[in-house]
Amino acid sequence: MKLRKVTAASAAVLALAVAATACGSSDDDKDSGSSSGGGKKVTIGIKFDQPGLGQKTPQGYSGFDVDVATYVAKKLGYSENQIEWKESKSADRETMLQRGDVDFIAATYSITPEREQKVDFAGPYLLAHQDVLIRSDDNSIKSPSDLNSKKLCSVTGSTSAQNVKDKLAPKAQLQQYPTYSACLTGVQNGAIDALTTDDSILAGYASQSQYKGKFKLGGFKMTNENYGIGVKKGSDLKAKINTALEAMVSDGSWQKAVDKNFGPANYKNEPAPKIGDVKS
Template identity: 75%
Template sequence: MQLRKVTAASAAVLALALTATACGSDDKDDSSGSGGGKKISIGIKIDQPGIGLKTPDGKFTGFDVDVATYVAKELGYDAKDINFKETKSQDRETSIERGDVKFIAASYSINDERLQKVDFAGPYLLAHQDILVRADDTSIKSPEDLNNKKLCSVAGSTSAQNVHDKLAPKAQLQEYGGYSECLTGLENNAVDALTTDDSILAGYASQDANKGKFKLAGFQMTNENYGIGLKKGDADLKKKINDALTKMVSDGSWEKAVKANFGPAGYKNEPAPKIGNVVK
């Protein structure tokens, strides 16, 4: 009798353990990158119209979202297997290093400092740093006019610092948590200009609620090579993503995504960059 009780209890414990293991496995990324019904977590921005935006109904739209979805499909994942995670600029390297995401497609410019911590596939888009000002502002006609002006950018971004270091040393840098907050500050005269990539700024300026309020200055102050960030040393995943990006360009999907996301703003994009060709 005692033996039967112990055996039954052991069997129950084993069954619970197996059930827990089976349930938990569905939530983990497939480390092999082969899909097979498992999930993949991808870091994106959720507040950048035209790049990465979470709509009120919970959907994700934007060029980076389209690129990430295409790449994930080439890695073996259906759209329903993708778990998009908001990744703020200051958290991108940490999210990759911790394994919170498999890769990041979030207006993530390739630079030497970041390459010390993560690897990049791509680039897949060449953007340029610009500024957004109020539509009636005639005081800023060149980057040097930003001296003594309040220049907004987001925490973790290098955009405002680039302007301060190279073009307008007296610019008053203001760091906000997100571009939407910078935009509100610009509209309310709390700041004089918002700086980041022209692709991002064009997305904001083209929103229905913002039409006529803001304008792009047209300064091509830097080259921003958007890459897909991934864990340092993961050469296999890097090759697979690069192959996917190459295919996206060759089959016309890249151009289609550019027109769908940037076309309404009249954004004049650069041609698709060649893999590994980082424009300085």
């Protein structure tokens, strides 16, 4: 009889201990930003197919956007192994933020008035420009007007090549390929004279080991592309990310990321933009 009482009492204490532990675990799981683990994650949207910016490789994820996002996540309190990377294609970015599929997006995401109606932006963290990529031995294209009668390539559905043809070089022979890589191969073998899109994207491709020394940027700065980090409308993450971006510039990490990802293409980057300074 006495044994049964002790056993029952012990069972009651054990049950209370388990309940307390479970309650504590639940509270911990709700916390965010701890770098000590505990299963907490931050989900970040990036491009998976843009060398130098956001690329998924067998070794992991690499690129300038990845470096920026990783730095920001660390300042928010997350270690690298707490980051979940999610592919954010251009057409899906606003929807992913609105649905809460990601916490924030760093994916060559230009800040525009139309997009600001749907999402908020921290930054900008990079000022890019539309430019052209040509063979390093091609000295015939020194200005946008020299693209007249040249074969100009961009990806199918892109506005970049059409922008040049409509405004700067109306006689350019516009070629549309399914991928930037296909355009680049065309430039390399002479089937295409120039590839056009953001200079940061062009520098990323040209920086790949198999292309080093084979291409150069025109340096034309045909448009301003203010890359921002997208967050859900009204999110308090915007202010926190802005603080992180300012720290990245001030401690030199921003310039190191630029040099590492774009340096091999001799990319003449703009200075780090001031937070909220969106160039039209």
